[in-house]
Amino acid sequence: MQELVKRANELLAEKRVARVLGWKAGEFQYSPQPAYFEKQEEMEEFVYNGFCGANLSKYMIEASKLEGKTLVFLKPCDTYSFNQLLKEHRADREKAYIIGVGCKGKLDIEAIKKQGIKGIEDISGIEMSDDTDMLTIGTLYGEKTCSYASAMLERCHVCKGKEHKVYDEVIGESIETKDSDRLDRVNEIEAMNPEEKFSFFQKELSKCIRCNACRNVCPACSCRKCVFDSDKFDSAQKANSDSFEEKMFHIIRAFHVAGRCTDCGECTRVCPQGIPLHLFNRKFIKDIDELYGTYQAGEDTQPKGPLTSFAYDDAEPDIVGERG
Amino acid sequence: MSIEAKEEFRPNIVAFCCNWCSYAGADLAGSSRLAYPADVKIIRVPCSCRVNPMFILRAFEKGADGVIMCGCHPGDCHYSTGNYYARRRMTLLFSMLDYIGVEQGRTRVEWVSAAEGVKFSATMNEFVRKVRSLGKNVRLEDLRCRN
Numbered sequence: 001m002q003e004l005v006k007r008a009n010e011l012l013a014e015k016r017v018a019r020v021l022g023w024k025a026g027e028f029q030y031s032p033q034p035a036y037f038e039k040q041e042e043m044e045e046f047v048y049n050g051f052c053g054a055n056l057s058k059y060m061i062e063a064s065k066l067e068g069k070t071l072v073f074l075k076p077c078d079t080y081s082f083n084q085l086l087k088e089h090r091a092d093r094e095k096a097y098i099i100g101v102g103c104k105g106k107l108d109i110e111a112i113k114k115q116g117i118k119g120i121e122d123i124s125g126i127e128m129s130d131d132t133d134m135l136t137i138g139t140l141y142g143e144k145t146c147s148y149a150s151a152m153l154e155r156c157h158v159c160k161g162k163e164h165k166v167y168d169e170v171i172g173e174s175i176e177t178k179d180s181d182r183l184d185r186v187n188e189i190e191a192m193n194p195e196e197k198f199s200f201f202q203k204e205l206s207k208c209i210r211c212n213a214c215r216n217v218c219p220a221c222s223c224r225k226c227v228f229d230s231d232k233f234d235s236a237q238k239a240n241s242d243s244f245e246e247k248m249f250h251i252i253r254a255f256h257v258a259g260r261c262t263d264c265g266e267c268t269r270v271c272p273q274g275i276p277l278h279l280f281n282r283k284f285i286k287d288i289d290e291l292y293g294t295y296q297a298g299e300d301t302q303p304k305g306p307l308t309s310f311a312y313d314d315a316e317p318d319i320v321g322e323r324g
Numbered sequence: 325m326s327i328e329a330k331e332e333f334r335p336n337i338v339a340f341c342c343n344w345c346s347y348a349g350a351d352l353a354g355s356s357r358l359a360y361p362a363d364v365k366i367i368r369v370p371c372s373c374r375v376n377p378m379f380i381l382r383a384f385e386k387g388a389d390g391v392i393m394c395g396c397h398p399g400d401c402h403y404s405t406g407n408y409y410a411r412r413r414m415t416l417l418f419s420m421l422d423y424i425g426v427e428q429g430r431t432r433v434e435w436v437s438a439a440e441g442v443k444f445s446a447t448m449n450e451f452v453r454k455v456r457s458l459g460k461n462v463r464l465e466d467l468r469c470r471n
Contacts, residue, residue: 190423198425198463227378234469247464248381251420255377258416280420287419292412310408312398317415317433320422
């Protein structure tokens with residue numbers, strides 16, 4: 001972290017960047033938040049640790065409109081989102097000075113709480129420099145430990161790799177934390193019968209409070225005007241319905257980012273209700289890979305997206321039934 | 325009550341038909357006096373590509389029991405390539421609906437040319453029969469959207 005602050009201060013002093021986009025300490029140790037830093041003295045508040053899961057790419061849409069360059073810290077998986085925004089001409093490469101930061105998996109406070117660790121006061125082992133694969137957690141009920149891997153965000157278990165796809169310089173080492181296949185859960189759901197599928201999604205989506213956090217955090221969901229902001233929707237209000245209420249919101253949201261979603265997992269990370277929203281995106285990713293050829297959004301800025309192109313011999317929609 | 329219960333279930337079917345082929349096909353079915361169920365409500369769209377996936381979900385929310393989309397045969401699109409894009413979109417959308425547990429028989433895409441009045445009427449008859457056997461759509465309906 002000191003290296004990052006030092007380099008940022010250098011660039012600020014040389015006036016090569018007008019501002020720094022990074023993370024600063026939040027209310028709790030486990031809730032750092034994205035922040036701009038414009039002066040060197042402000043950099044004292046800068047933090048970068050295991051809880052800095054927030055993907056800063058989306059902020060570069062606004063930062064691209066500001067005067068001067070913005071120094072932005074991107075983790076390997078965040079660079080996919082940035083690339084995708086470049087491809088869509090939403091972010092400006094000339095306005096960004098990208099420092100790729102090392103990442104050894106990001107932590108999820110909910111994953112720690114799920115292990116029965118309550119009354120958390122402080123957590124050690126989260127700094128990038130800590131050479132340990134255990135977390136030591138001080139709680140109201142004494143000291144507890146858990147492994148780093150067991151406290152990781154869902155997306156880190158299916159890590160896309162330690163390589164930065166776009167950067168000006170890289171500071172720090174990354175390690176690949178992948179320990180399961182990202183389509184495992186999708187395959188499990190696909191194997192269920194329609195009743196089981198429906199009751200699974202009904203159970204999950206009924207928790208949705210339509211806070212729009214998933215939409216607001218999603219780098220792909222960055223339309224200036226969103227269809228769901230219309231107050232003319234009769235489904236904009238909150239009332240009980242007999243199936244599940246927010247299916248349209250979530251299906252359409254996933255559809256709007258289909259072929260552009262880099263599977264960064266921010267939607268699931270920010271959901272206050274803990275809904276596994278990535279399951280929608282990954283279903284589209286799986287279908288696109290199977291039907292239209294393997295495609296990873298944000299890997300580079302060149303090829304056309306799967307939904308903005310076609311092939312003469314594409315499968316007919318009947319294939320949904322035929323695949324069983 | 326008892327009289328109502330004996331009545332046959334009449335599904336609400338929404339058919340999106342492209343202006344250039346399928347709508348003309350429906351016209352031909354009509355002028356050739358080929359019968360298809362009155363449960364089918366046709367919505368004319370400029371091209372099958374105009375059909376936003378949201379249209380389909382919206383129809384279901386508002387109480388449709390089945391939605392069918394008809395367009396020109398691939399290769400015959402009035403705008404050259406519209407239906408190729410529509411095909412990809414609909415494939416993904418139907419796959420998603422299947423994934424969340426909606427019966428597959430409720431959605432369908434059929435390519436109907438302006439000369440295929442017979443195919444149009446046969447398709448609609450078959451689709452209505454299928455949806456009727458599936459019964460009322462309760463999984464995608466949204467009570468807030470009733471009017």
